[in-house]
Each structure stands twice: as structure tokens, then as C-alpha cells.
Amino acid sequence: MPEQDPLRARFAAYRGDVTDRIDGPGPDAARRTLRRRRRATVVTGAVAVALVVAPIAAVAALRDAPPPGPSTLTPTAEPTWSPSPGPSPDTSRSPSSPAAPDGRITEQQLRAAALDLPAWAGRNCADTTRVTLLPATTGEVDRPYLISVTHGDVDADGATETLALLGCRIGEASAKQVVAFDRDAAGRIVTLGRVARTHEEGDGGFENVRAVAVADGKVRVQVADIQPCCSIPAYWARQQWRTYGWDGERFAQTGGPTTWGRDSRLTDLAISAGPFVLGPADERGRLQGTVTLTVINRGPLDADRVAFQHMEAFGTPDGGDWNRCEPARVQPEWPSCLTEGVPAGERRSWTFRFRLGPEGLQAGLSVWLVHYGTDYRYWPDLTPGDNRVAVRVDR
Template sequence: MSDFDPLLRERLTAYRNDVVSRVAGPGPDQARHHLRQRRRMTAAAVAAVAVVLVVAPVVANAALRDDRNPPVPAESVEPTPPPTSAPPTPTPTGSPSATTGTPNAPDGRISRAQLLATRVDLPSWPSGMAEGGCATSKVRLKDDTKDTYVSMLADNEFEHGDVDGDGAVETIAIVACRYGEASAKQVVAFDRNQDGRIVTMGRVVRTDDNFKDILAAEITPAGSVEVQVGDIVPCCEIPEYHRREQVRTYRWNGQRFNQTDGPTTFGKDPRLTDLRLGMTHELVDVPGDDTRRELTMVFTVTNAGPVDAPQVAFHGIERGERAGGDWSRCDPKPLPDADQPSCLLPGVPSGESRRYTFVLLVPGQPGPEASTRGFLVVHCDAQDRFWPDLKRDDNEVLSPIPL
């Protein structure tokens, strides 16, 4: 290198350094730049392939059709939605019927005379009624009668309306079977088949342990059946005002009637209370030649609730001659629809007790008809109406001597 001109040597050294710096491996910045460049190139290639895939079928189709027009790029269009059918008509609330407006549905309007003139099958009666004679198979119904254990039509108007949603009316009737002073009852729906024959559609509801009487039935404009029921049958000296009434709604579900509205039970009667009777007594001889004796009875009446008893009525205590005590305070007015009490007196508020005293002159020796009888206390309201007790067993005590 000594033979070279110093200026030339300097220039060769600068050239070498410049070449070495250019061929050195890439650094981190260069690597990232290269990777971004490769990604752009790859994306461009994919896009080109996609264009080819889109355009190629167009070109091929044009060739098959001998289409001389040059292909145009595909346009992006919104797909045409398929035609939609009208939404189904919603089933009315509470209506389980799946058929509405059935063509040529038979007319189920049936008169009382028509139903009495044909034989029908009835839904089952409560347990024991069929064994007693209340028939259910091929029954020729009787008009309202006093006969017992005979299936009959109750003395209620028929109801007509579309209860199954077929576009034609059906008939609702109350059928009964008497077993004494009272009757078992059921509300039955009747219809006609395609031949015009009367058929039994089904039972709406019947009397059972939940309620004891059916008073009326009515078809609503919506096709439901509203039934007025009572918790007791006013008979056997039970007054009508003791009965509680409810309206319960039933609807056909395609197979049977189900309750859809109204109460399902009566529960405890809020008008009643629990009276409890206790007694002490004293029996003494009457001074002088009188052979009779004086009986003093002190009754303690406790009202265990839950309601006040405005009045109390004592039954069975008059077994001799009145001789004092609370006899003078007895209300002389007779009670309606009840055995007349021996005495009606102001009552006992809920949670309190009252004492009532009655003095009687009785024979010294009991007569042949004398017996040990019971004394009873009963709750009465301000209208002089008597009411049952929530616990009847503690309303009565026995006479201390035969009377």
C-alpha cells in the first residue's frame, strides 16, 4: 500500500467503509418495515384473487351465452327478503279452543222440550249418587220433580252461546238429582253432531265438597260460562241468609271445561264466631208446704271470637215456672226461621264473657216425662237472625237434674 498515493489510499478507505455499512444485516426498524411491506403485498394478492374469483364466473357465463358485451364489475345489492306470511290470529286470552269458525258446524241450539224428548249420556254424579239411582247412561231426563234419585232438569233457563269457538252455538243446562230435601247438581253443555243428534259435550262443573248448590249459569259474549254457586243448600230449617254465593268462570279447552276465573274455595265464614257455654247451679227446697224446689242456673257465655255476638239466644232452659233472674230482660220478639228460644238477651263482644242467671220453680220429684236435657246458647245478630257456631260442641251443657 506504500506504493499508492496517499490521497488515493484515503479515497479507497472511505469507499470500503461505505460499502460495508450498506451490506450489514437489517436492524429492528428495518425488520418491522419489511414485515409491513409483506403484509401489504399479501393483502393485495388476496384482493386480486378475490377479484378474479368474482369476475371469472361472469366472464365464463358471458362466453357460454356468446355474450359479446364486456363483463362489468359485480355490484353489491341488498338481498330481497322472502315474502312473509300474515301472523297467525292470536287465540283470545283464556280461550284454549284451537278451532274458530269451523265451516258447517252443527247448530247446537236445543230447547227444553227437545232435551226432555231424547236420551242422553250424563257426566258422573258425586260418589254414592249413581248407586242411589241417579243414572248417567242413556238417561231420559225428567222435568223438575220431587222424586228422589231421578236425573232431571233443574228449574233454570237454558243458555245458548258458542263455548267451543266453532262458530255455532251450544246449549248449557243445569241437571239435578234429588236425594232428599236437597239435590246434587251439575252444569252440562249439550251440542248436536253432524247428523243433528243431541250429544253431551261435557260437564262444566258439579256440586261437591267445595260447594253444595248451583244457582245459575250464563254464557258470556267471549264464550266462557259463569256459574253462580252457593256453599250450602238452604233446607232442613237452614235459612237462605246463611248461604254464601260466588261466581266462578269456566272455559272449554278443546277437551274439557276448566276454571279460569273466580274464587276456588269459600273458606271460613267471616260472619261466624265461637261461643262457649259454662254453667253452675243451686237447687233448694221452697219454704212452706210447697213441694217444689227452686233451681238457680248461672250461665257463663264466653265469646272466643273472631266477631261480636250482638245477641245470644238460650234454648231449652224453660222447664218450669219462671221465678227470677234475667227472665225479665228476655226479648219477647220471635226469631225468624228458627226454633223459638227460651230467651233472647244482649250478647257478648269478641274476647269477653257475660253471666246470665235464670231461676225456675221445678217439681220436687221429676215426673215420668222428665229427662236430663241440654241447654244451648246461639249467636244472634242485630236483626234477630241466628247463626251457626264455629265450634258447636262447646255451645251446650246438660241440665243438672231431670226436668
């Protein structure tokens, strides 16, 4: 029908235009699409199907549908690629452990708490359970007291712990120990463990703790082999720094000396004596007596000076080698005679004369030998058993 020719012509033109728009992609378009797919980390199947199927379906629909009116379609933007998000967090994992509690404890807080203490060595100190520490000024015996505290991370947990130097008096001296304290998650003070204590048996034992420090996660303890008291001079003591570390269960020594060895300041002296020989009485009834003392130095050191003590019981000095004795100095416990020394490996003798009154002699005469230095300090002997001699009296 001729009246339909205009419609057919319009429809044919429109169909040609649409067909050009929806024809499948050519090689260039396919390569671009492939590159996009290679770059993408995740492309869903639905998108791929839509990109391929949609143009074909559109062609079929247009071919079967009645001629449309003017086009109202707007071009759809080409799909853009975005990287897929990373894997979601694993919510089944437990959160990281909380920070370790702060174990910095003051002296006041320690003294206010009821503490469980490690046992003391060789001392009958009070109960070690639920102990309340006394101040360092206490005069009570057999009761633990707090001397000092220091702080540092000693168990490698990233938090600070407290090191306490504790004492327990026994007369003038005290047993001592270094104890580490911490806090639990609830903030309560807990005993981490003992670092070191005095009066342990063996060559490595010590009788005093002089200082405590923390460095590089280790506990450093200054110990001494002697605790000055009861007229024992402080200079007799030898000091060592020993290092202790936490092994997860207890503290153990990890550095420093483990024994004391022989004191290099001491030597081995021995004394012997002849009889105390009494002569006849003079017109006033007084007696004269003479005794000879011999000193041997077995070494290893020279003795700068030697002293004889308790010779007052023999009587009043009355000649002989008293002139070899140094005049008395103003200081307590000056010996009866302080005289020249004896080199190592040698022996020397002194003869002393005394004048005795009519009252006669005291019973049990004896002489003690003591090693002195040039600075007037006196020293113990390596073998003190032969530093005293009993003197027999001959009439």
C-alpha cells in the same frame, strides 16, 4: 327482347315496393318490440319466431316466385299484449270444513232425548246412560231432572251450544251439575262435558248452583256453599261466581274464587254451666231451682245478641236474670231467652231461677247457645261443638 321491357319494368317496380314493405325493422322498431317484450309476462316462442322468420320467408318466396298479379293482401294488425291468466285453482285441495252444527237445544228437546250424563258426586243418582230427564216439578228422588237451560258458544267453534242445569233430588235437597250439550253432524244431541257439580270434596266444594250464564266464550256459574233446606235459612248461604272454559277436552275453572275461607259473618261462642241447684219443697210440694250460665266470645266478631234454647225443661221461669230476656216475638222457634250480646274477647254470665212442680225434673237437662243478629237472624258458630252444655242437678 324489347317486348318484355314493360314487364321487366313493372316487375322491378313491384319488387322494389315489396322489398320496402318487408325489410327487417330498424332501431326504433326494435326498441318498441323490446319494450313490448319486457312488459309482457308470457310471450310464446312461436310468436317470436313468426315475427322474425315470416318477413324473411316472404322475401325469399317473392324472389323465387313468378311475378304476382295485383296485390290482394290486407295488412295484419300488430299483435297486442294481454296479461297471462293467474295460476289455475289447485283442485287437489279439499274444500273448507262445513260450519259447525247448531247446538241450540230447547228444554223440550233435551227432555225428549235419551242422554248420557256425567257422574254425580256423592249421590246415588239413577244410571247416567241413556237417561230421560224429568221436569223440575218432579218429586221423585234419585232421578235426574232438568232445571234450566242457557245458550252460547263455549268451545270457540262459531256455533251455539246448550248449558243445562240438572238436579237429582235426595229428600228436600238436590245434587246439581252443569252439563254442556251440542249436536253432531247428523243433528243428534251429544254430551260435550260437565262444567261443574255440587258436593265435590275439599275447601272449594259447593252444595248449590244458583245460576248459569255464558259470556265471551266462557261459562259463569253462581255457586253457594249451602243449599237451603230442612229448616236451614237461605241467608246462611254464601255465593260466588266461578268461570269455566273449554280446553279442547274438558271444562276447567279459569277464573273466580276456588275456596270459601272462613265466613266473615260468624264468630266463636262457647257456653258453660254450673249445677242446677234445687232448694227445699214448699207447702205445695213445689221445688225451686237455680242455674248459672256463662258465655265466652272467642271472636273474631262481636255477638249482637245471644240466645239460650231448651230451658223449658228446667221448669217455669221464676226470677233471676229472666228480666234481661227480650219478650217473645211472634215467629217460629223463638228461643227460651234472647238476651244482650257478648263482645269479642269477653264473657258474661246469667243466673236463672225456676219453679218446678211435684212431678220433678226431666232427665238429661241441657242448654244450647245461639248467636243472633240485631235483625233477629240466627247464625251458626265457627266451632259449634262447644255451643251445647249438659247441666248436672244438685239436690
